[in-house]
Amino acid sequence: MRIRLFQQLFILITASVLVAVLSMAAVMALNLQRGFDGYLAARDTEELELFVDLAGRKIAASGGAPALQAGRVTLGGLLGDFAAAQGRPPRPGRPPPGMGPPPGPDGRPLPPPRRGPDGRLPPPPEEFGARLILFDAAHRVIAGPPGAATFPADRGATRPIRSAGKTVALAQLIPRAPIPGGVEARFLTSQYYGALWLAALLTALGALAAWGLARLGARRLGRLKIATDAIAGGDFGYRLPSHGEDEVDDVARNVNRMAESLARLDTARRRWLAEVSHELRTPLSAIRGELDALEDGVRPLDPAAVASLNEEAKRLSGLIEDLHFLAMTDLSGQPCRFVPADAVAICAKTIARFGTQARAAGIALTFETVGDPDPSVRWDVARIEQLLANVLTNALRYTDAPGQVRVVLAAVGTHLQVTVEDSAPGVPPEHLEALFAPLYRLDAARSRVSGGSGLGLAVSEAIVRAHGGTIVAAPSSLGGLAIRIDLPRVVAA
Template sequence: MRRLWVKLFSVLVLANIAFALLLYWGFTLTFEIAFRNYLKEQEAQRFTPLATALAEIYQTEQSWQWVLSEHDRWRELMAEYIVRPGDTNRPDRPRPSSDNAPFNNPPPQNDDSTVQRPPPRSTFTRMRHGMNPHILLFDQDGNTVLGNMQSPDTIYRFPIEKDGQPLGEIGVRADSELLIAMQAVMDNHNNRRLLLIALGLLAVSSLLALGLTTWITRRIFRLKQGTSALVRGRYDHRLEVRGKDVLDSLGDDFNELADTLDTNRTAHRRWIASTSHELRTPVTILQGQIDALKDGIRPVTPTYLDDLSHDIHRLNALIDDLHQLSMSDVGALDYQKDDVDLVELVGDELAKLKTALPEGLTLSWYPPQDLDVFVLGDDRRLTQLINNLMQNSLRYTDVPGSISISLRVTKSQVTLIWEDSAPGVQEDDLSKLTQPLYRAESSRSRTVGGSGLGLAIVQTIVDAHNGQLLAEPSTLGGLKWTIHLQRVTSGL
């Protein structure tokens, strides 16, 4: 149990450590994303006026070629609109319009065609004269007009539009050095705080894990003690159940298992005692009769031999019933199922049994109007079921009395209803009637009560046919048996 405690505690602590690391990673990532979004918003505030000015110029020029040829014009735009945060010395200048030079008016032409223009400036020269390497320009198709796209830096893009029509995009590279510096500041400032938070969280969670682990292992230990008690045969041991969680549900199952084992042990002991009694009685009678013959106390007469034969047959019947029940319990009882016409089977068997009815006892049979009622079953076992129910009614029905059998049919089910008149059975005994060797009244003798196995065999036959057997008081004053079987249509 100590090893289980260590494992549970270790798992909970490791889970808390993993959660703390995940929390730190998530906080760092969230802060970095928020910081980048903040920078993008700041850049958007700076570059939106520039995008508006470029849109107005594009309306006049109808292309972006002027950016590559008129470097001074581009430099003036950068000086006009691009100001680093904190720069408050930028002079206020009017926004470019169609009337403002030098934005829209072409440079003056010299009449002297022999005047030579200076050669194109190099890249370094363009950077010195306003071609900021952090600024990029894209046309409406996304092609690069100005700037280098091969840099690994993050580029923020802002649309250039006029009356909702896209004209291009202005791009700006994120300041990698600034991002790295801010990241270093954030790490230095927050790592210590996050470490303290993680250590505090780990300490609190470890205490909670300690209490939870101890609580769970104690309850599991009680279950282990209860299981050990059952192994030692102490079926009266019960667990105290207080809540409704999984372990409490397991405790309920344990108590139910203990009840079942206790009941089965009691039934097993009663079965052995009843079986030995049932076998000892006829054997003792036979032994006494044989001893009387040997000692010459009783003469050998046909009547005396018939009595011996009757006792032997009854003993054999008891042994056969015990064997059938034991075979049914282990699932070895043979059933040969086929489509059986239940109306014909019950009617034929009742016609045979009716001749054995004592005077004053009437038998009523109510077959269904539908004469074709088939079930999938073993006709030998179903015949045995009818005989056992009849023997039970004959033994326990007072004369004058009556026995009523009816058959009800639905589309998918056949119901056999067997009723007899007084005496009845107490309601507490109804659920026990199909237990082997059980008699509802202990005062009944073996001669009246039979072996006590007939109804138990009826139950096994019904179970083997996937049916249902129900005992309840009868309106005739005695006992009512209801048997539900599945109807089949293959025999129709």
Template sequence: MKISIRHKLFATLLLTTVIVAVGLFFFLQWNFDRGFLNYVKSQEVEQLDRFAVQLTGYYVQNGSWQFIARNHPLWRKIHRDASHLSDIEERIDPQRGKVFPGDEPLPPPEILPPRLPRDLGPRIVLFDADRRWVIGGPPDVARRNNLTMRPITHEGKAIGYLGLIPFKELSHSGDLLFVEQQTESFVLITIVMVGLSLLLTFPVTIHLLRPINSLTKATRQLIAGQFKTRIAVTTADELGRLSDDFNILAMTLEKNEKNRQLWVADISHELRTPLAVLRGEIEAVQDGIRQPDPDTMAALHGEIIHLERMVNDLYELSMSDIGALNYKRVKVNPAGILVGTVELFEQRARQKGLELSTDLDVDDSCSLLGDPDRLHQLFTNLLENSLRYTDSPGKIAVQAEVDKGMVVIRIEDSAPGVSSEQLPRLFDRLYRGEGSRNRATGGAGLGLAICKNIVDAHQGRIEAGCSPLGGVLINIQLPLYRGA
């Protein structure tokens, strides 16, 4: 049988409260018993002292303890007189200093133990000044060492001792009644605490589980594909932080889902265009509208090359995303690869009326760990992008330098430029900066996305900005090799 977290939490809180309440009951009971026994002992010692004062008078009248030695009737009479005297002292008015024999003593408060005179006679033992037994108690009482001894003094001299045999358990009716009442009170308090905890634990459990239930419900909605789901954050504790993390996860999934939908739509659009051109050209040849001459074949071949290039780019991006794109790690000179790539574009730049200049402040000793083929692809895509979008006459400038352990490569061109709002999106897939998206000048919008993946794979950074020449500035930073 599965037990829900609600029942587990409820049982935990209730069990904790019960354990605390029961523990508190036993602690209070133990503390009360100890305190009450000390109180009873203090009362007995006080009564023993009054009895010693009365015995002093008898001793002065008789001159010794011989008058009471083994005289049990007289011993019991003195006990009764002492108990009667204690009862009278309890009824003395402290303000007027008078005794009111006819008045009943006021009952003590319920929270205090009773102050009734106790019959200590069987437990009181009288000793002389040399601690020899005179009367009282069992015969072997003189050999006991656990007696409570109180001196009987006269004119500053000890004339005898009163010993009190400790009691083994409470026997006075008032004491027993008081202990019973206090025990009942403790039991009642414990029951009330457990009852209140039972009433409070359920709503507290519901309150604590409310954010967890919200998380559970929202997670199921997220599993069902409802990525717009959000959770209201009502606390600042761990559950609140978990709710924040859930909302961030939901926003990330929603963004990824939107990007996926746009990605599929853009790919469909990009693939449909060359396929439509190919279909139209082939149907025109089939219908006899166009002849299968070299010009027609060249147009069809160009569309196939464009389609093949876009499929290859998509494949490379997909392989990079899943980590399956292989990169060779060898020591290479980035300046050499850059110079070789620039030389491939010099003739095309002149044919288009563009000035391609280089300023490479990197010597042959600078090297980095990278893939020469991927770096060549990186520089080719960037130069191809500048060559395609720069108006004639124009200028393309390539610079390279070493700065703080990084090789910094800048490729910038002249007008037209890109607005500051478009700059952060240049590395997005299938995004092209020109507004018309004319296929005569624009590609599929995958070249810069591939460049970013290549730079990231080399632990570098690539950024786009506005060029002083009026076009776009691409800034690349790649870490140099730090080996021995």
């Protein structure tokens, strides 16, 4: 049988409360028993000391130890005087001043108490006098309850009775024995029952609180389960309410963010497939049109036709290479070969390749360094040249003539910063972050007619990321777009 989370939480919390309450009740009962026993022992000791003081004065007034030995002073008489001094008259049925057990109904003394199966005498009554043993100076029993001679000398409180500075007797008080139905037993029993009822009440309240907490927690986790099931089933629009600041609300907010990310990824995946298929279809359609024209004899098979087909094939090949590069970068990171190189030489070489194209388009292409940067770097030269070529191609393609494209190399701490900025037209600020998305085009400045695939800046961003750098787009001081590339001088393999 499957135990639900609500039941598990309820059982766990209730069991914890029950263990805590029972432990508290046990400790309380133990402390109560020990404390009450200590209180009774302290009261007996105090009463014994008062009796010893009175007995010493009585014996001294009667002639000292000889009076005790001659029987002129008896334990019963001392107990009577002690009761009178304490304001407690002798109880009916108790022995009068003197020794001996209380008389029976016929006036004759009662027989001695019977011993139990274990040979022991029954416990003495709770009264002070019934538990008192009187010894002489030689520790011989003078008076006491039945079995006093066999009572251990190290049990109970013992105090000397002094007369004229000498010990004339010893008084030993037998400890109280638990008597069923006695005052002390009834008091402890009432306290135990009170503790038991308190424990039951606390357990009930704890179980009620556990039920509420477990129910609330299970309900909130149940909503999380419903949300994750919906998201796992493809419903990325499902959202969880989160108004608090606890951990469950944090999880709910994370689930909502996960759903938003998955929705964006799903939309990007669908858009990616649609745009890739469209980009591949464009050169394929051109190649197929050329081949149909050649097959139908509309266009002769001459070097111009072959060159046209070759141009479309190169465009298709470049598009496929860019797509493969981006796919490999997303999957496992594009492998790079980092070698010592000269940053100034890399920039100058790449810019020189575009000099003729820039002049033909009526655009001034310039290169400058700021602060005489140290050119020593450790980069993947081929990838950095591809990065600069993509950015320069984008700048030259979407800059109106007459215009200007400027490349600046500057040192920024342990990094080198390459800035490629062009003149008008510019890019609206709300579109700057989207420029590095694959196949993204801004209609005002980009067109398939110009030959762009929409992958150049995306590939550039992947190369920069592989080198541990950053690339951002911002408005240019020349009126167009500025691409700032920040690369560390040394990249670990």
